[in-house]
Amino acid sequence: MTDTIEQPTERGVSGAEITLEKVTKHYPNTKAPAVEAFSMTIPAGKIVVFVGPSGCGKTTTMRMINRMVEPTSGVITIGGQDALSLDADQLRRGIGYAIQQAGLFPHYTVAQNIAIVPGLLKWDRKRIDARVEEMMDLVGLDPGTFAGRLPRQLSGGQQQRVGVARALAADPPVLLMDEPFGAVDPITRGNLQDELLRLQSELGKTIVFVTHDFDEAVKLGDKIAVLGDRSSIQQYDTPDAILANPANDTVAGFVGAGASLKQLTLMRVRDVEFHRDDVMAIGDHERPAAVAERMASAGRTYALVLDERRRPQRWVHVRELAGRQSLDGVGKVVGDSVSPASTLQDALEAILTEGGRAVVTGNRGELLGTIDIDTVTSVIANVREEHASDGTGVTG
Structure with a gap:
């Protein structure tokens, strides 16, 4: 028996299976246990979401995994x-942990926060520095810009990204996440959820995620455990199975009204034919006069400015190019974008925010295409027709 958690070797999966057998937590001077005889198998490389009311024991259950x-x-x-049987400190160093409001050390820089666990594991400085840079790039934070900043100099979403980078810095097979996105605004929360799904598609960790938000559970979970008092498992299944067939009234209460419509959140941008070649992309180094000429030749009114890494920056109208010597600062900044892992609900919200069309970006923020309102509404219409034909209906 080793004193750390060994990495699995299955290709495409770096996570480890977790099993809990009749796990109970009874605090002193209390009649009833906080968690009673909890048994579950959490598959390797999957996201399992614990969802339940406040005080039901879901966070306690998760925190028993890393003791x-x-x-x-x-x-x-x-x-x-x-x-x-493992040393508790060694166990925790082999399990990533991310919490609400990131829990960063306020007097440490971003780089120092990310380097904490590799430092405890006595990695050499060169390896730590390389890993910090790699993790910052992975979560979409430019090391040259952010590595030396303190947490108070970051937005809430940026702090959460640093928290995730820190949790993953030592490449643990398991990541525990305790309502990590609960303290940020809805748009940032949606972006962070997308970021987590993108990271998971690359890394294949075993993730246990605690939330009280059922919609978040549906979006993120490969499987969802709906928990009741003392972490009693009311239903443990895939999101679509729970939406289609709630096991009891407790689960039905979480699903709420409009269960059929909620199934739209199971559909991803990657599942529909978004537009890959219908946008004119231009480099931010190009001359405005040359861009205007290209747009006129192609009959285009708008073009999308990309940086050197093909990341969308701004939408530019052809009228804004007249008399300009460079593209610096020209056009409307791209706000809310989506990824192939985003739900169609996310896409619809981004489309409405962006005025009819949203940008679709890849693993490193590079342009993949766009998705428009017609694409999403046609999918919604098809879903409604399917439910009408099978007699289930769609309520909202």
């Missing part, structure tokens, strides 16, 4: 190893 809360009884294994 931030010590179980009173039961068995927990991670990658086949008995987690309760």
Whole structure:
């Protein structure tokens, strides 16, 4: 038995299977346990979301996996190893942990925060520096701009990105996330959710995610565990199965009205034919006069300005190019974008925010195409027709 969690070797999956068998937590001087006889298998490389009301025990259950809360009884294994037999500190260094409001050390720079666990594992400085830069790039923060900043100099969304980078810095097989996006605004929250799905598609970690937001659970979870008092499992299944067939009234209460319409959140941008070649892309270094000429020849009114890494920056109208010597600052900044992992609900919100069309970007923020209102509304119409034909209807 080793004193750290070993990485699995299955291709495309770097996560480890977690099993909990009759795990119970009973605090002193309380009659009822906070968690009672909880049993579950969490598949390797999947996102499993615990959702339930406040006080039901979902966070306590998750925190027993890395022994931030010590179980009173039961068995927990991670990658086949008995987690309760490992040194607690070593165990935690092999499990990523991200919480609400990031939990960054305020007097450490971004780079120093990300480097904490690799430092505890006694990586050499060159390896740590390379990993910090790699992780910042992975979560979309330019190292040259952000590495030396303090947390107070970051937005809430940027802080959460740093928190995720820190949790993943030592390449742990398991990542625990305790309502990590609950303290940011809705648009930033949606972007962070997309970012997590993008990272997961690359990394294949085992992620246990706690939330009280059922819509977030549906968007992120490969499987959802709806929990009741003392972390009793009301239903543990895929999002589509729970939406289609809630196990009981408790689960139905979480699903709420409009379950059929909620299934639209299961559909991703990658599942529809978004437009890949219908936008004129121009480099931010190009001469405005030359761009205007190209646009006129192509009969285009708008063009999309990209930076050197093909990341969308601004929408430019042909009228804005007259008399300009450069493209610096010209046009409307691209606001809310989506990724192939974004839901169609996210896409619809971005389209409305952006005025009829949203940009679709890839793993490193590069332009993939655009998606417009007609694409989304046609999918919605098809879903309504399918539900009308099978008699289930769509309520809203």
